[in-house]
Amino acid sequence: MKIAVLSGKGGTGKTLVSVNLAxxxxxxxxxxxxxxxxxxxxxxxxxxxxxxxxxxxxxxFDNTKCTGCRKCVDFCKFNALAYIKDRVFIFEEVCxxxxxxxxxxxxxxxxxxxxxxxxxxxxxxxxVHVHTGTMKTGEVSGVPIIKEMLENPLTPKDxxxxxxxxxxxxxxxxxxxxxxxFCVLVAEPTVFGVHNLSMVYELVKxxxxxxxxxxxxxxDAENPAEAYCLEHRIPILGRIPFDKELGALNSDAxxxxxxxxxxxxxxxxxxxxxxxEVAQ
Amino acid sequence: xxxxxxxxxxxxxxxxxxxxGRTPYFLIYNTETRESSFLNNSAxxxxxxxxxxxxxxxxxxxxxxxxxxxxxKNAADVLQAAQVKLYRTMNDSIEDNLTAFxxxxxxxxxxxxxxxxxxxxx
Numbered sequence: 413m414k415i416a417v418l419s420g421k422g423g424t425g426k427t428l429v430s431v432n433l434a435x436x437x438x439x440x441x442x443x444x445x446x447x448x449x450x451x452x453x454x455x456x457x458x459x460x461x462x463x464x465x466x467x468x469x470x471x472x473f474d475n476t477k478c479t480g481c482r483k484c485v486d487f488c489k490f491n492a493l494a495y496i497k498d499r500v501f502i503f504e505e506v507c508x509x510x511x512x513x514x515x516x517x518x519x520x521x522x523x524x525x526x527x528x529x530x531x532x533x534x535x536x537x538x539x540v541h542v543h544t545g546t547m548k549t550g551e552v553s554g555v556p557i558i559k560e561m562l563e564n565p566l567t568p569k570d571x572x573x574x575x576x577x578x579x580x581x582x583x584x585x586x587x588x589x590x591x592x593x594f595c596v597l598v599a600e601p602t603v604f605g606v607h608n609l610s611m612v613y614e615l616v617k618x619x620x621x622x623x624x625x626x627x628x629x630x631x632d633a634e635n636p637a638e639a640y641c642l643e644h645r646i647p648i649l650g651r652i653p654f655d656k657e658l659g660a661l662n663s664d665a666x667x668x669x670x671x672x673x674x675x676x677x678x679x680x681x682x683x684x685x686x687x688x689e690v691a692q
Numbered sequence: 693x694x695x696x697x698x699x700x701x702x703x704x705x706x707x708x709x710x711x712x713g714r715t716p717y718f719l720i721y722n723t724e725t726r727e728s729s730f731l732n733n734s735a736x737x738x739x740x741x742x743x744x745x746x747x748x749x750x751x752x753x754x755x756x757x758x759x760x761x762x763x764x765k766n767a768a769d770v771l772q773a774a775q776v777k778l779y780r781t782m783n784d785s786i787e788d789n790l791t792a793f794x795x796x797x798x799x800x801x802x803x804x805x806x807x808x809x810x811x812x813x814x
Binding site for chain 2: 485488489490491492493494495496497501503506
C-alpha cells in the first residue's frame, strides 16, 4: 500500500501529515520526495544511515567520428543540442537523458557519461524506514532522484509506504504519485488554500487516483477548503486543529504523535479513515 | 550581410519582440540587397530550449548579426560560438534600429540574462 501526501504549496502541512501517519503505522517506509528541500529527516532523525549517489547520463560527442548529419540535433525534442561550425554543442541542463542521440547516431560518435545530480539516504527511526532524496543545488529536475528512490529503495520495500510529495503539481509531483494507491490532499482553511487544493485535486483526478482531504489548521471560523470539498464531493478524511501546542512541538522538529497521546490518537484515526476510503 | 531581429508580426509595420527565443517571427534583412523577409520561428512552440533552437535556425540562415532587446544565455552561447554579433535594440521600431545599425550606432548587447525557461513567459 502506497499513500502519497500532497498539497498545492509548501507550508500547508504535508510533512506534518506524512511523518505522523508513518509514526502511527506499523513497520513502514517514509519517502521524502521533496528533493529540493527535504525536511522529514529533521523529524525522524534516522540512525544507521546508508547513502548512494543518483546520476543521469549525458551524451558525449566524438568530433573525429561526427560527420555533421544532424540527426541527433533534429531529433532532440528538448533542443539540448546545436550544431555550430562543424561540431555538436550540448546544453547539459536542458538534456533529459533520453539517450535518443546515442541510439540514432549512424557514425557511433555519441557515448554517455554519468553526471551526479543528487543523493539518496535511508535510515531507521523506531519502526519507520526513512528515505530522503536530495537534489544538488543548480540541478533542474528531481524526477530521476524520485524515480530511483521509489523504484530501487536502499532498504527492502515495506508493505506500507508514505510518500511526502514536493509542493505544487509539476512533473516531480506526478512522478511521486504515479504508482500510489491513494492520495491525501492537505488543505488550509483560506481562499488561497482552496486555490492550491484545486491544483492538486485536478492532478489526482487526471491520474484517476482515489483521494481524500485532510483539513489542516482548522479554526472555529468558516472554512473555504471544507466548502470546496463539499461542493466537489471530495471525502474529508479528518481535521487537524490550529493549535499552539501542536505548532510548538512541530516547529521544534518533534513528531507530535510520538510526544502526545492526544495527537497519537488524532493521526491514528486519520490513518483509519484513509484505510476505510482505500477499502471502498 | 544578413541581420535578424525578433519581431511580433510578419508585416512591414511590425515591431521588435521583447523575447528572442519565443518571438513569433524573425525579420531577416540583407544589408547588400536591402531585401527583407520574415522567418517563422518554429522554436516558439517548443517545450524547452527555445533559445537554442531559435539561435540554431538563425545560424543556419547565415545570419551574421542579431539586433534584440535581450537574449538568454543558451541562445547567446550558440550565437557566439557561430561568431554572430549581438546588438541591443534602441526602441520598438524596426526602421530606427536598421538605420542605427547601418550607422554603427547600436551598442553591443552586453548583459545576457540566465534565461526564463518558461517561468517569465506568457
